[in-house]
Amino acid sequence: MKTRICDLLKIEYPIVQGGMAWVAEHHLAAAVSEAGGLGIIAAGNAPADVVRDEIRKAKALxxxxxxxxxxxxxxxxxEVAEVVVEEKVSVVTTGAGNPESYIPMWxxxxxxxxxxxxxxxxxxxxxxxxxxAVVAEGCEAGGHIGELTTMALIPQIVDAVEIPVIAAGGIGDGRGLAAVFMLGAEAGQIxxxxxxSHESIVHDNYKKRIISSKDIDSAVTGRSTGHPVRSIRNNMTRNYQKLEQEGKSFEELELLTLGSLKKAVVDGDIINGSVMAGQIAGLISKEQSCKDIIKEVVSEAEELIKNFHF
Known part of the structure; x- marks a missing residue:
């Protein structure tokens, strides 16, 4: 299963790990890369020296x-844009803004x-x-999202650009990977x-909440502010949506979510923390190593594509 993305990124399998704040640190990134995908360290709001340390720790693994x-x-x-150059990082993905001013340097x-x-x-x-290349992310994804679904977004972007497209949003197994290949993508971001995964450092409460999720358990908050976020339903999402309906200000809404992702990931507060997860959470039933996840997803996709017939 080789695509232009495999050649571009020098990876074995066309699987990219999502850059999830507070989750995607050096242990996870290194494990995904070791398993043949592309691991990603999420810089988030971290200072440059913290990101540099994460990069060096990943290189040690x-x-x-x-x-x-x-x-x-x-x-x-x-500052982080310069750190990735100084540390000779292979790949940069970007979000929440326009990277044009940094692209020539990179x-x-x-x-x-x-x-x-x-x-x-x-x-x-x-x-x-x-x-x-671009990662085209549908609104099924966890965390900050756009409006279009993966099914609608991917083929339109594939038709519009010549560079390879990596699909994201709603990919949780080999069926999802095979599906986005049919839409014209050349890799899937999971x-x-x-x-x-075993290598993920998130609190066990967070992992168990995802594994126990049903198909309808995610909610989107922040539509009124123009910054929609998908998370697992809990006390925080209910309170946020109630305040949105009451027309509260952006500042009041932000105050409710301040530090909420760290609260869930690090402290395990899945009641008042932000348990960011995609709609695919309802499909996930077990904790595995990154190696086993990638092996399972790729082998299932290969089997489906090989045996597909009308």
């Missing part, structure tokens, strides 16, 4: 390529640049400014299933 996801709204984004350093996009217009713009 694997000599295979891995990437860093830079959230461009972070106050430390400019390209000059030989870094593969892959912005995360949620629309055709943004995908075309990223290609124009030199992106090597987030929620890697959250419950």
């Amino acid at each position: 694997t000599n295979k390529p891995f990437g860093v996801n830079i959230m461009l709204l972070s106050p430390h984004a400019a 390209k000059e350093a030989g870094i593969v640049v892959i912005p995360v996009v949620a629309s055709v217009a943004l995908a075309k713009r990223m290609e124009k400014y030199g992106a090597d 987030g929620t299933r890697f959250v419950v």
Whole structure:
């Protein structure tokens, strides 16, 4: 199962791990890369020195390529953009902003640049400014989302650009990977299933909540602010949606979620924390190693594609 993404990223399998804040740190990134996919360290809002340390720790665990996801709204984004050059990171993915001003510097350093996009217009713009590929993310994904579904978004972006497209949102097994290949994508980005991997450092409460989830257990908050986020339903999402219905200000809503992701990931507070997860959570039933997850997803996709018939 080789695609242009495998050649571009120098990976064995066309699977990319999502850049999930507070979750995607060096243990997870290194484990995914060691298993043949592309692991990603999520910089989030972390200072540059913390990101540098994470990169070096990942390098101590694997000599295979891995990437860093830079959230461009972070106050430390400019410094982190330079750190990935200094540390000779193989791949950069970006989100929550426009990476155009950094792309020339990254390209000059030989870094593969892959912005995360949620629309055709943004995908075309990223290609124009030199992106090597894009992650097209449907609203089934966990965390910050756009409006279009994966099924609708992927083929439209594939038709609009020449660079390879990595599909994200709603991919949890080999069926999902095979499906996005049929839509024209050349790799799948997996987030929620890697959250419950053995190597993931998230609290056991968080993992168990995903594993016990049903298909309708996720909720989207923040639509009124223009920053929608998908999480597992709990006390926090209910309170947030109630405040949204009451027309509360952006500041009041932000106060409710301040530190809520860390509260869930680190402290295990799945009642008042933000348990970010995609709609695919209802399909996930067990904790596995990253190696077993990738092996299972790839082998199932290969079998489906090989034996497909009308």
